[in-house]
Amino acid sequence: MSLLDIRNLTVKFGGLTAIEDFSMNVKEGEIHSLIGPNGAGKTTVFNVITGVVKPVAGRILFDGTDITKEETHKIVKFGISRTFQSVVVFKYMTVLENLYLGYHSRLNISMLNEIIPNKKSSEQIWNMYRSALEIADFLDLKTRLLSYAGMIPFAAQKMVEIGRALMSKPKLLLLDEPAAGLTEVETEKLKKIIRLIRDKLKITILLVEHDMPIVMSISDKITVLDFGRKISEGAPEQVRKDPKVIKAYLGESESA
Ligand SMILES: Nc1ncnc2c1ncn2[C@@H]1O[C@H](COP(=O)(O)OP(=O)(O)OP(=O)(O)O)[C@@H](O)[C@H]1O
Numbered sequence: 001m002s003l004l005d006i007r008n009l010t011v012k013f014g015g016l017t018a019i020e021d022f023s024m025n026v027k028e029g030e031i032h033s034l035i036g037p038n039g040a041g042k043t044t045v046f047n048v049i050t051g052v053v054k055p056v057a058g059r060i061l062f063d064g065t066d067i068t069k070e071e072t073h074k075i076v077k078f079g080i081s082r083t084f085q086s087v088v089v090f091k092y093m094t095v096l097e098n099l100y101l102g103y104h105s106r107l108n109i110s111m112l113n114e115i116i117p118n119k120k121s122s123e124q125i126w127n128m129y130r131s132a133l134e135i136a137d138f139l140d141l142k143t144r145l146l147s148y149a150g151m152i153p154f155a156a157q158k159m160v161e162i163g164r165a166l167m168s169k170p171k172l173l174l175l176d177e178p179a180a181g182l183t184e185v186e187t188e189k190l191k192k193i194i195r196l197i198r199d200k201l202k203i204t205i206l207l208v209e210h211d212m213p214i215v216m217s218i219s220d221k222i223t224v225l226d227f228g229r230k231i232s233e234g235a236p237e238q239v240r241k242d243p244k245v246i247k248a249y250l251g252e253s254e255s256a
Pocket of ligand 1: 016036039041044
């Protein structure tokens, strides 16, 4: 079943057409990668899915609901969360507090009960704490919960960002270049975690990534963008051999 259905999307920034008539389907339970050379439009697709950028044409259906015109906070409630290309942690907050931030869409506490807790609000805070512990355990962050997020190693900060995205209990997780800046060993660990997120937490994954070995080894399906248009789609071995994909990437390295 298709969890995310992007139909005929077009996005313009002034005179620049960043995405043109782009369609793709992400099936429930899959790790689906969206790749393409620099500036192809991958992050823009994420920004449209999460309501940050509005398209001039096209629709985004999530779990059968049209979310094209929804605001970002509503989209999180529908079950989509994301990480960002440059790691975004609140450096002067602890790892635990950073994780808590991802839970806000699940909290339903009045301002009064934030100051004077009642049974319902205390229960919710307790559940938030339990979720944070479970996620910290899952991401190997348990010993860092009380450290300032800005003081822990870069790879652990990336885990905090993933953890914060998991705290909203999404059905779909959008990962924007999670391997950027990681060493080979850290990338291997990340790969395992992405698989576990899908297999154990049953969360569907849409991955934007430049690291081809990771993309080729963990993706069920790959969609390739170039200059805002879809140029290829299919299983990794199929996409890897596609002359259009080879040409798009060669063009990039020639101009670099
Ligand atoms: N807010 C914006 N205003 C104007 N142009 C933008 C904006 N966001 C993106 N663009 C342009 O849209 C195009 C697609 O950008 P986008 O960041 O989506 O590409 P990308 O595939 O994610 O690139 P990279 O792999 O380098 O991160 C680029 O030409 C970019 O300069």
